[in-house]
Amino acid sequence: MLRRWMRHAMTLVIAGSLALTLLSAGTIAMDPTLTPLRDATASEIEATITAELARLSPDTIPDRIADHLTAERRDWVVLQSLRDLAAELGQPLPPETLAAYDAAWEQDSGLWANAANCAACALDPAACTLSTFMMCQAPIMLTPVGDLATILNGGIDYMAGEEVDRIAIALSIVGLGATATVVASGGTSAAAKLGASGLKTARAMNRLSPRLTALTTRAATDGVDWIALRRARSMDDVALSLRADAFAPLVSIAADLDRIRAATDTTTALHLLPLIDDANDARRLGNAAQALGPRVTARAEVLGKARLLRATTRVTGLGYALITGMVGLILSVGLFLASALQTRLFAALRRRAAAADPSDHG
Numbered sequence: 046m047l048r049r050w051m052r053h054a055m056t057l058v059i060a061g062s063l064a065l066t067l068l069s070a071g072t073i074a075m076d077p078t079l080t081p082l083r084d085a086t087a088s089e090i091e092a093t094i095t096a097e098l099a100r101l102s103p104d105t106i107p108d109r110i111a112d113h114l115t116a117e118r119r120d121w122v123v124l125q126s127l128r129d130l131a132a133e134l135g136q137p138l139p140p141e142t143l144a145a146y147d148a149a150w151e152q153d154s155g156l157w158a159n160a161a162n163c164a165a166c167a168l169d170p171a172a173c174t175l176s177t178f179m180m181c182q183a184p185i186m187l188t189p190v191g192d193l194a195t196i197l198n199g200g201i202d203y204m205a206g207e208e209v210d211r212i213a214i215a216l217s218i219v220g221l222g223a224t225a226t227v228v229a230s231g232g233t234s235a236a237a238k239l240g241a242s243g244l245k246t247a248r249a250m251n252r253l254s255p256r257l258t259a260l261t262t263r264a265a266t267d268g269v270d271w272i273a274l275r276r277a278r279s280m281d282d283v284a285l286s287l288r289a290d291a292f293a294p295l296v297s298i299a300a301d302l303d304r305i306r307a308a309t310d311t312t313t314a315l316h317l318l319p320l321i322d323d324a325n326d327a328r329r330l331g332n333a334a335q336a337l338g339p340r341v342t343a344r345a346e347v348l349g350k351a352r353l354l355r356a357t358t359r360v361t362g363l364g365y366a367l368i369t370g371m372v373g374l375i376l377s378v379g380l381f382l383a384s385a386l387q388t389r390l391f392a393a394l395r396r397r398a399a400a401a402d403p404s405d406h407g
Contacts (some may be wrong), residue, residue, distance in 0.1 A: 084329075087336035094337065094355035097348055098134060103276060105347050106131045107142045109133045114149050122312050123346060132341035192217035196283060200274035201325065211265035212258065216245045218265075218287065219299050221280065240299030247318045256322035260294060267291045296326045299350045302329035308334040313342050329357040 220241035268291025277283045306314040392395040
């Protein structure tokens, strides 16, 4: 009798867990505004990052500085941010790390070294570091000059069967604001234009992640009517040759990149750009930058992308209900199966014991 009641109780638990899971999932599916996750507030992000930093090994910052000091082109924007973080946390750098830092700074900060680095950066954006970019490439790269020519020439090259730089075309389209009439609204259009300039610069410096590069290529491939683009002679003509949905993720990323720049500075935005794979990454990284300001550079270096972005989200009440239902369902089914298996095992053992008992054969 007791076993039967336990079986009924287990069945009720399974049914309740399944109902809670289905109810939560159905509520989310029927209302796109509901989500199991929400954006963390600035204070929540700050608190989470502070807790993560408190768990860092004392060797983490010195090791990161040592790695950057051995790079072919040392980036002093990152190195200085790491040294500032060590001071902020009250973790003095080891004497050997300080000596290597000072020696490298003396080597890189001389007049001739700066002139040579700047000349290389001006000739080839891929040779720029974040510290040389603003002085040597920003006046060239952060302008919309040539965007329209890039777009129109790309259409002509496509129709002629020649190789087309689809990434450059996609970024030029966003940079010129050609998608504004079909994608952006309000202040997003201006932010996307500025963010596209940063994306073009990062692309020249080889700082776009592979997934973001693929997303940009896909926007130009799927979102452009190349025949119509070849005939375009104005911004309105260019806009008419585009598919809004194909460019929407790229426009969103460009706008969030400008949000990062506004919360920090251009060099910080470019430094963080390799962490962005899609529009969701860009939005969450923008939230982190707005909460932490320029300090986000060192925190991204020592914590990594996963922990930094994890700090920008929180589980909602609906999310907890969904998780509770799923965990309860899994545990209940597991216990039910274990109980059924135990019952079958005991029955098999009783049958074997009965078959082996000679008194049963009298």
